[in-house]
Amino acid sequence: MKILILGGDGYLGWPTSMFFSIRGHKICAVDNFVKRKIEVEFGVQPLSEIKNLHQRVKAWNAKSKNKITYKVGDLLNYRFLDKLLEEFRPEAIIHYAEQPSAPYSMGSHEKAVFTQYNNVIGNLNLLFAIKRNCPKVHLIKLGTLGEYGTPNIDIEEGWLNLEHNGRKDRVLFPKKPGSFYHLSKVHDSANIEFACRIWGLRSTDLNQGVVYGLYTDEIAADVENLSTSFHYDGIFGTFINRFITQMVSNNNLTVYGKGNQKRGFLNLIDTLKCVEIATKNLPDKGEFRVYNQFTEFSSLNEIADRILKVGKKLGYKKSKRVNVPNPRIEMEDHYYNPKNTHLLSLGLKPIKFDEKEIIRNIKFVEKYIKNLDKDIFEAKIKWSLK
Amino acid sequence: MKILILGGDGYLGWPTSMFFSIRGHKICAVDNFVKRKIEVEFGVQPLSEIKNLHQRVKAWNAKSKNKITYKVGDLLNYRFLDKLLEEFRPEAIIHYAEQPSAPYSMGSHEKAVFTQYNNVIGNLNLLFAIKRNCPKVHLIKLGTLGEYGTPNIDIEEGWLNLEHNGRKDRVLFPKKPGSFYHLSKVHDSANIEFACRIWGLRSTDLNQGVVYGLYTDEIAADVENLSTSFHYDGIFGTFINRFITQMVSNNNLTVYGKGNQKRGFLNLIDTLKCVEIATKNLPDKGEFRVYNQFTEFSSLNEIADRILKVGKKLGYKKSKRVNVPNPRIEMEDHYYNPKNTHLLSLGLKPIKFDEKEIIRNIKFVEKYIKNLDKDIFEAKIKWSLK
Numbered sequence: 225m226k227i228l229i230l231g232g233d234g235y236l237g238w239p240t241s242m243f244f245s246i247r248g249h250k251i252c253a254v255d256n257f258v259k260r261k262i263e264v265e266f267g268v269q270p271l272s273e274i275k276n277l278h279q280r281v282k283a284w285n286a287k288s289k290n291k292i293t294y295k296v297g298d299l300l301n302y303r304f305l306d307k308l309l310e311e312f313r314p315e316a317i318i319h320y321a322e323q324p325s326a327p328y329s330m331g332s333h334e335k336a337v338f339t340q341y342n343n344v345i346g347n348l349n350l351l352f353a354i355k356r357n358c359p360k361v362h363l364i365k366l367g368t369l370g371e372y373g374t375p376n377i378d379i380e381e382g383w384l385n386l387e388h389n390g391r392k393d394r395v396l397f398p399k400k401p402g403s404f405y406h407l408s409k410v411h412d413s414a415n416i417e418f419a420c421r422i423w424g425l426r427s428t429d430l431n432q433g434v435v436y437g438l439y440t441d442e443i444a445a446d447v448e449n450l451s452t453s454f455h456y457d458g459i460f461g462t463f464i465n466r467f468i469t470q471m472v473s474n475n476n477l478t479v480y481g482k483g484n485q486k487r488g489f490l491n492l493i494d495t496l497k498c499v500e501i502a503t504k505n506l507p508d509k510g511e512f513r514v515y516n517q518f519t520e521f522s523s524l525n526e527i528a529d530r531i532l533k534v535g536k537k538l539g540y541k542k543s544k545r546v547n548v549p550n551p552r553i554e555m556e557d558h559y560y561n562p563k564n565t566h567l568l569s570l571g572l573k574p575i576k577f578d579e580k581e582i583i584r585n586i587k588f589v590e591k592y593i594k595n596l597d598k599d600i601f602e603a604k605i606k607w608s609l610k
Numbered sequence: 611m612k613i614l615i616l617g618g619d620g621y622l623g624w625p626t627s628m629f630f631s632i633r634g635h636k637i638c639a640v641d642n643f644v645k646r647k648i649e650v651e652f653g654v655q656p657l658s659e660i661k662n663l664h665q666r667v668k669a670w671n672a673k674s675k676n677k678i679t680y681k682v683g684d685l686l687n688y689r690f691l692d693k694l695l696e697e698f699r700p701e702a703i704i705h706y707a708e709q710p711s712a713p714y715s716m717g718s719h720e721k722a723v724f725t726q727y728n729n730v731i732g733n734l735n736l737l738f739a740i741k742r743n744c745p746k747v748h749l750i751k752l753g754t755l756g757e758y759g760t761p762n763i764d765i766e767e768g769w770l771n772l773e774h775n776g777r778k779d780r781v782l783f784p785k786k787p788g789s790f791y792h793l794s795k796v797h798d799s800a801n802i803e804f805a806c807r808i809w810g811l812r813s814t815d816l817n818q819g820v821v822y823g824l825y826t827d828e829i830a831a832d833v834e835n836l837s838t839s840f841h842y843d844g845i846f847g848t849f850i851n852r853f854i855t856q857m858v859s860n861n862n863l864t865v866y867g868k869g870n871q872k873r874g875f876l877n878l879i880d881t882l883k884c885v886e887i888a889t890k891n892l893p894d895k896g897e898f899r900v901y902n903q904f905t906e907f908s909s910l911n912e913i914a915d916r917i918l919k920v921g922k923k924l925g926y927k928k929s930k931r932v933n934v935p936n937p938r939i940e941m942e943d944h945y946y947n948p949k950n951t952h953l954l955s956l957g958l959k960p961i962k963f964d965e966k967e968i969i970r971n972i973k974f975v976e977k978y979i980k981n982l983d984k985d986i987f988e989a990k991i992k993w994s995l996k
Contacts, residue, residue, distance in 0.1 A: 302719065333688065333738040337731055344730065344797070345723055348790075352719040355995065376779040377772070384784070386763070386772055391945070393762040395784035398770070399800075404734075407804055411730070411797040414785075418793055422939045422993055553808045559777070607808055609741065 225503065226250045228312055230350070231320030232294060233277040234259060235453045236366070236435065236495055240318060242442035242450065243496045244503075245290045252312050253277070254321065256298035258342065259460070262328060268457035268600045271469065272592040275449055283449035284442075299346030302353065309357035316362045316503050317354070321346060322408070325459050326370065327551070327605040329405035336404040343408035344415070351419045360509075363427040364502045365416060367409045369488045369518060369562060371431060373400030374555050379562035382413075382429060382514020397514075402554055403607070413514075420512040427511075428502045433488030433518030435495050436464040436577065438588050452492075454588065457600035458551075464489065466601060467528050468582070471535045471543045472589040473596050480603070481550030483525035486560040488518030491575040501570045515566045519574035527577075534582040551603040611889065612636045614698055616736070617706030618680060619643060619663040621839045622752070622821065622881055626704060628828035628836065629882045630889075631676045638698050639663070640707065642684040644728065645846070648714060654843035654986045657855065658978040661835055669835035670828075685732030688739065695743035702748045702889050703740070707732060708794070711845050712756065713937070713991040715791035722790040729794035730801070737805045746895075749813040750888045751802060753795045755874045755904060755948060757817060759786030760941050765948035768799075768815060768900020783900075788940055789993070799900075806898040813897075814888045819874030819904030821881050822850040822963065824974050838878075840974065843986035844937075850875065852987060853914050854968070857921045857929045858975045859982050866989070867936030869911035872946040874904030877961040887956045901952045905960035913963075920968040937989040 227244050231237040232253025241253045255277055263269055275283065277294055285291045297304040299321055322343040323329065329339035347365070354361055372379045375398075384397045396417060401407045419425045443450050455461040456469040467477045490498075498517045507513045522530075528545040535543065550556065568574075575581065613630050617623040618639025627639045641663055649655055661669065663680055671677045683690040685707055708729040709715065715725035733751070740747055758765045761784075770783045782803060787793045805811045829836050841847040842855040853863045876884075884903045893899045908916075914931040921929065936942065954960075961967065 302723075333735070333742075336738065337688075337734055340734060340801075341727065341731060345727060348723055348726060349719070352722065375781060377774040377777045380774075384774065386774065386784075388763040388766075388770065388772065391763045395761060395786070398772075398781035398784045400781070401800070401804065404801070404804070407797075407800055410800055411793075414787070414793055414796055415726075415790070418787065418790070423995070609809070 225315045226313060227503070228314035228317045229253045230299065230317065231255060231322065233257060234320050234324070237320045238280060238452050239440045239443060239492060240496055240499060241292055242284060243440060245284070245288065245292050246442055248290060251292045253292055253294040254297055254308065256296070258323060262459065266459050268455070268459050270453035270455055271589065271595055272451055272454060274451055274453050280450055283446060287446070299349050300342065302349045305349050305353045306356065309353045313358055314361055316364060318499060319350065319363060319365045323405065326403035326405040327459055327603060329403050330607050330609065331605045339405050340408045340411070344411045347412040348415055351415060351425070354425060355423050359423065359425060362503065362506050363416065363425065364499060365412065365427060365429050367413055367429050367431045368406060369431050369433045369516065370406045371399045371401045371410050372397065372562065373402055374558040374560055375400060376559050379516065381516045381563055381566055382431065402552065417512040420510050424510040426507040426509060427513065428507060429512065429514045430498065430502060430517045431514060432495065433490050433521065434462045434464065435490060435492050436462065436585065437492035439584065440493055440496060458603040458605065463524055464527065467531045468585050469589050469596065470601060471531060471540050472586060472593055473598060474542045475598065475601070476543055476546040477528045477532065478548045478601065479524045479528050479545055480548060480552060482556040483528070483547050484523050484557045485554060486521050486523050488521040488562055489577065490517065490519040491581065494519055494572065494575055497572055498567050501567055501572060505570060516562050516564045517567060518562065518564055520577060521560060521562060531582055534579050535586065538583070538586060551606045553607040611701045612699060613889070614700035614703045615639045616685065616703065617641060617708065620645060620706050623706045624666060624838050625826045625829060625878060626882055626885060627678055628670060629826060631670070631674065631678050632828055634676060637678045639678055639680040640683055640694065642682070644709060648845065652845050654841070654845050656839035656841055657975065657981055658837055658840060660837055660839050666836055669832060673832070685735050686728065688735045691735050691739045692742065695739045699744055700747055702750060704885060705736065705749060705751045709791065712789035712791040713989060714845055715789050716993050716995065717991045725791050726794045726797070730797045733798040734801055737801060737811070740811060741805070741809050745809065745811060748889065748892050749802065749811065750885060751798065751813060751815050753799055753815050753817045754792060755817050755819045755902060756792045757785045757787045757796050758783065758948065759788055760944040760946055761786060762945050765902065767902045767949055767952050768817065788938065803898040806896050810896040812893040812895060813899065814893060815898065815900045816884065816888060816903045817900060818881065819876050819907065820848045820850065821876060821878055822848065822971065823878035825970065826879055826882060844989040844991065849910055850913060853917045854971050855975050855982065856987060857917060857926050858972060858979055859984060860928045861984060861987070862929055862932040863914045863918065864934045864987065865910045865914050865931055866934060866938060868942040869914070869933050870909050870943045871940060872907050872909050874907040874948055875963065876903065876905040877967065880905055880958065880961055883958055884953050887953055887958060891956060902948050902950045903953060904948065904950055906963060907946060907948060917968055920965050921972065924969070924972060937992045939993040
């Protein structure tokens with residue numbers, strides 16, 4: 225299958241490119257390096273040095289019989305995108321190419337505008353380029369569980385069958401996103417659903433939890449050259465990465481607010497398997513399909529405690545969980561029951577965030593802890609934007 | 611009250627400016643004339659010549675003791691907007707300043723992108739400028755009933771109390787917009803709801819039906835200089851204006867598709883009264899309030915028939931209703947029950963689209979029928995975008 229991977233230089237985009245390449249698919253990876261630029265602007269960097277896309281593709285192609293091609297370009301450049309689709313004629317497009325940081329989007333007026341402009345218009349350009357060049361393509365779009373917020377009802381997978389005043393309908397699940405970044409994803413999904421409805425496009429929207437993990441088989445075979453990024457900072461970092469890095473560096477684990485907030489999460493390998501499942505299940509013409517993509521959910525406190533418990537066995541005894549003022553504005557005590565039955569029913573066998581996985585992550589952090597910049601742990605951007 | 615009217619040169623913006631000015635409010639009207647530019651691009655124009663904003667303000671200020679001030683500027687220019695709010699310090703902002711045509715937004719890739727960029731980023735700029743300069747201001751934002759689409763359930767006013775699997779929540783009403791224009795309004799509302807939730811802004815979102823009518827008291831006092839626009843074309847025209855103009859010019863009334871599609875509508879004077887009611891009811895800090903703003907709803911066929919029936923009495927006997935291929939992609943047979951109880955309970959006394967009102971509109975069209983360009987009746991833009 226010819227697969228176009230948009231955002232191919234990212235934490236997920238690069239492992240996805242290799243994952244599908246080794247399985248015999250023809251891959252074209254595209255990136256505009258906007259995330260690398262933001263890293264430089266904020267002075268944050270992954271814990272281990274990551275080769276650039278040119279170097280990684282070169283290293284991959286030197287050893288693999290399946291070559292990855294790549295293009296440097298921006299979805300905001302419609303002529304580039306249109307030509308790309310016209311020439312490559314993808315059968316599936318995996319679209320990760322968005323500004324991915326919620327804190328970044330809340331950092332200032334300019335950053336909020338950049339996030340919505342980049343994500344919404346980039347995605348809109350993509351829909352029109354698909355319409356013109358390859359209307360039968362399967363658009364697999366990455367969204368996030370954070371789009372839903374924390375409603376007091378079960379979170380269904382994208383659509384909701386509801387009854388109101390004795391009448392029934394199937395509607396897009398009402399969302400309550402938590403940042404201008406999350407809003408941009410909600411806008412994207414609404415635009416994609418419309419394009420499916422009006423033009424008969426086909427799309428799978430993956431509303432994903434927080435991803436952890438560093439090693440796929442492809443990365444493990446050449447860690448030095450093929451690794452993906454591990455962010456523990458206040459812009460791109462996830463709470464799991466931050467907690468582990470704080471523990472390994474003998475700092476306290478900083479949990480935002482009360483820490484009763486719940487989050488869905490999953491292993492990097494499961495992300496790839498979910499995306500693979502999506503590619504194998506083409507929606508009907510005009511279908512806008514949504515899967516919730518996570519394997520576990522827990523409160524922030526529970527996850528911190530789980531990491532600390534494993535850490536203790538390895539000798540990390542100085543760190544404890546501390547609840548710091550929440551930079552976000554969000555409910556800290558809430559009902560949470562997101563569904564993920566679609567991907568499980570299609571064969572996903574989840575990897576659990578258990579002792580073995582936590583140790584794997586700790587070992588990674590230990591290996592690179594000499595690179596630690598502990599000044600970047602802190603969440604400097606406040607949702608209140610004082 | 612100091613009221614900023616964004617989109618002050620528009621069909622609604624200009625009558626709104628005079629309506630509040632004569633009632634003693636201090637008005638600043640702002641426009642970037644994007645609609646006038648699109649008129650020129652497509653070669654469409656209102657049936658009666660409309661003076662430009664400079665001329666209309668001059669004519670108004672020459673006779674009124676309450677002067678209107680105005681600024682030429684664009685919401686996409688954040689420095690302009692920020693300075694405007696800093697200097698004028700409005701107590702209410704009535705925001706009409708968006709690309710208002712659904713067909714335009716479906717005309718091409720560039721037009722869809724322009725619509726979403728102009729509307730979403732302009733509105734986002736406004737939210738940040740409000741946050742910085744006047745966070746207590748009442749933002750009154752005009753949306754449309756078309757955002758909801760035609761769900762199989764009653765359309766509540768913006769929010770929905772729902773029960774799902776035995777649990778309850780109050781959520782934003784799930785919308786199914788019918789064009790990239792309508793989508794832009796949905797995105798706006800989502801961004802505004804978030805800004806209210808996070809920053810404590812106050813907003814009333816008015817989801818309005820199709821507006822008809824030409825004469826407010828202020829316009830009637832000086833029709834030559836103070837009139838607002840009457841569009842009957844395929845870009846900015848409404849079906850009511852098109853039907854009346856087709857009848858007066860002895861053409862058939864072109865109803866899109868089966869004509870069983872239902873639309874909400876209201877008189878221009880009722881729009882002004884609704885906006886006035888909104889200004890008198892300040893939402894709480896952090897409240898995102900939604901009113902559905904229409905006074906009647908009917909199918910397209912019913913409205914055409916109503917107009918034809920009145921026309922017959924005046925001697926228009928040649929025209930009949932013809933159902934033409936629908937340029938839009940929409941359900942042509944559907945349940946429709948939008949609620950509008952909020953504005954009625956706050957005192958709105960609706961003007962009906964009855965014989966008297968229809969005759970008023972016919973008389974207007976007769977007066978200017980010499981200006982007719984019947985080539986612009988046709989809906990040249992198709993939703994399918996072949």
